[in-house]
Amino acid sequence: MEEFCGLCVRDRVKLWEWEFARRQQQVEEYRIRCAKLEAALAEHSAHENSIHETDSHSQNVLAMDLETALLQLEQEKNRCQGLQQINTLLHEQLEIATEVNQTLTSDVQRLTKEWQQARSQLLAKESEWQEEEQYFSLYYTKESNILLSLLRQVLDFKHDFRNLRSHTERELTSFKGCICRTIQNVADLQVAAVNRSQRLIGDSEVDAALKIDDYEKAQNEVPRLHQRISELLDKHEEFQKLLEEKEKANSVLSNIIEKINDSVSQTVKKAQPSVKDSELENLLRQYSKTIEDISQVLLDDGNTEISSLFTIFPLPSSSELEGPQNILNTNVLPSVVNGVKKVLQKYHKQLEESNSKLSSLNEQNNMQQRTIEFLEDERQKMQQLNSQLSSQFESVNQKMQDFLKELKTSDDSANKHSSALETVIKSLNAQILVKVLGKSQNWNQKMGNIEENYENITEKYHEVNLDKELLIEEKMKFSDSLSNLRNQYLDLQTGWNMLRDKESALQDSLASLQTDCESLSLEKKDLTDALNKALSELESEKSAQTALRIEHEKTKMDLKLEIDRLNDKYLELEAECDKYRRQLESIEESEQDAEDEKSQINIRNNDLTNQLTKFSSQKKSIELELEQIRNELKHHIELLETANQENNSLTRKNSELSVNWTQ
Numbered sequence: 001m002e003e004f005c006g007l008c009v010r011d012r013v014k015l016w017e018w019e020f021a022r023r024q025q026q027v028e029e030y031r032i033r034c035a036k037l038e039a040a041l042a043e044h045s046a047h048e049n050s051i052h053e054t055d056s057h058s059q060n061v062l063a064m065d066l067e068t069a070l071l072q073l074e075q076e077k078n079r080c081q082g083l084q085q086i087n088t089l090l091h092e093q094l095e096i097a098t099e100v101n102q103t104l105t106s107d108v109q110r111l112t113k114e115w116q117q118a119r120s121q122l123l124a125k126e127s128e129w130q131e132e133e134q135y136f137s138l139y140y141t142k143e144s145n146i147l148l149s150l151l152r153q154v155l156d157f158k159h160d161f162r163n164l165r166s167h168t169e170r171e172l173t174s175f176k177g178c179i180c181r182t183i184q185n186v187a188d189l190q191v192a193a194v195n196r197s198q199r200l201i202g203d204s205e206v207d208a209a210l211k212i213d214d215y216e217k218a219q220n221e222v223p224r225l226h227q228r229i230s231e232l233l234d235k236h237e238e239f240q241k242l243l244e245e246k247e248k249a250n251s252v253l254s255n256i257i258e259k260i261n262d263s264v265s266q267t268v269k270k271a272q273p274s275v276k277d278s279e280l281e282n283l284l285r286q287y288s289k290t291i292e293d294i295s296q297v298l299l300d301d302g303n304t305e306i307s308s309l310f311t312i313f314p315l316p317s318s319s320e321l322e323g324p325q326n327i328l329n330t331n332v333l334p335s336v337v338n339g340v341k342k343v344l345q346k347y348h349k350q351l352e353e354s355n356s357k358l359s360s361l362n363e364q365n366n367m368q369q370r371t372i373e374f375l376e377d378e379r380q381k382m383q384q385l386n387s388q389l390s391s392q393f394e395s396v397n398q399k400m401q402d403f404l405k406e407l408k409t410s411d412d413s414a415n416k417h418s419s420a421l422e423t424v425i426k427s428l429n430a431q432i433l434v435k436v437l438g439k440s441q442n443w444n445q446k447m448g449n450i451e452e453n454y455e456n457i458t459e460k461y462h463e464v465n466l467d468k469e470l471l472i473e474e475k476m477k478f479s480d481s482l483s484n485l486r487n488q489y490l491d492l493q494t495g496w497n498m499l500r501d502k503e504s505a506l507q508d509s510l511a512s513l514q515t516d517c518e519s520l521s522l523e524k525k526d527l528t529d530a531l532n533k534a535l536s537e538l539e540s541e542k543s544a545q546t547a548l549r550i551e552h553e554k555t556k557m558d559l560k561l562e563i564d565r566l567n568d569k570y571l572e573l574e575a576e577c578d579k580y581r582r583q584l585e586s587i588e589e590s591e592q593d594a595e596d597e598k599s600q601i602n603i604r605n606n607d608l609t610n611q612l613t614k615f616s617s618q619k620k621s622i623e624l625e626l627e628q629i630r631n632e633l634k635h636h637i638e639l640l641e642t643a644n645q646e647n648n649s650l651t652r653k654n655s656e657l658s659v660n661w662t663q
Helices: 002-061 066-202 208-267 277-298 335-413 415-541 549-662
Strands: none
Touching (some): 415 549
């Protein structure tokens, strides 16, 4: 809108300059007419002098004729009366011209004052624009700094989360290794105890005492093993405490994530959230639950998921050592692995969502930078408009000064005609100033309306930014689709041109073949005529030239062979014509395919035009404003026509006066 208003100002300044130039032309025409009147007066005075000379001569010749003298006196009286009337008319015109000149000077002074006021207003608005630009620049720098700090916090959080994840995985692997080693040691001890019990049963009664001692030693080793198991259980409790601390750390990290999301939602209200905070919290809770489940599974007894990976035997008791032992079978349970995989998949999804958030934030930064660039471009345009208006104002002032100087010089050269010219100039200046005052009032009203519109626009600016971003995205998509369509259209044009070239070449070849066929048909006709003539001659000369019959038959055979050869050539040419016709049919089919592709492209273009109708709605508002401006221009044109009519009436009066004066 502001650019459009600037253009309107330019147009109106140009109209003012045009009116001023037209008025100058009218003044020059008036000067030329005055010069013509002066020349006519000089001629009249010379004619009168010549008449006086002739009269003096006639008086010397006819001094005694009283009647001629009386007639001459009456003629001179009539001439004096005509000259008095002309003088009165010229005095009236001079008075009118002085009045017009005074009005023009007053209007010029008013115009200069109004121009100075408009310039001061434009300078004040320019200062306001600069202040607003500084405010917007500070605002956007603050927002960019906030977004950068948020990005840094997010990156730090990702780094800490990865470190914590790697640390927990290492501790879990070490804990699994310790548990597996203890299980293997316990199983070895059980196997050794069973073997010893079997040996004690199988030995003789002589070695029973030694076996009993060994059994007692084994029983003494059993409490040691129980102590070791208790130590392992203590370690397990310590690991559980560590896991609880890690869960607390995870809860703290989740709180930090909630705070970061709250800050992001406060700073970036317009960004569409890709993933809700509740989903992140649920993912963290699920991750902590899975860690707890894995730890519990690893620390369970014989029926757990991890313990089934190894052959676990029950602890031997005093009653079970004597009898046979039942060993459990090992079973691989992939449920833990599947659970861990699911958790990892969820974690990858979380990472992808965070990456999408980062990309959206980057896009918002890019959009803000684009808006800043757009504002800078508008500022530069306003500066250019101000410079152009100032230069135009200076040029108008220079023209007015030059015009005044010319008037002064003309006053020095011809004082009598200067008064008349000043009156004319004043009248013209009065008309110009009346029009300029009307225009200035209209401009002041328009400036008030523009200020109101500017306030409304500033209020609606933030709402429009969202639409602008969507339009820019649609524009990018639209430009991509247009570029693709243009490339396709260019390819189709090149193919179409190639087909046209081929078609033209084939048409040329067909034309050449047709000419060849026509020439062959003419030759065939000539040959048939020659043969007929030869046959008639042979029949006529058959009786006289029987000896030459053989030679004529030979020539006849040669001619028949030549005819056959020509017929073969004609058939070959017809075959080639058929081939070219088939090629033309294939080319026509390809052209039909190209036309089908064109129809598809037209359908796509129709879809694009449907999209462009959305943009045409925006143009309608601009067209309404243009209609208003056109109405104003029509009003100005009507005023100019009235001024022209007045000038024409003045010129008619001057012409009537000149006619009366000549009479």
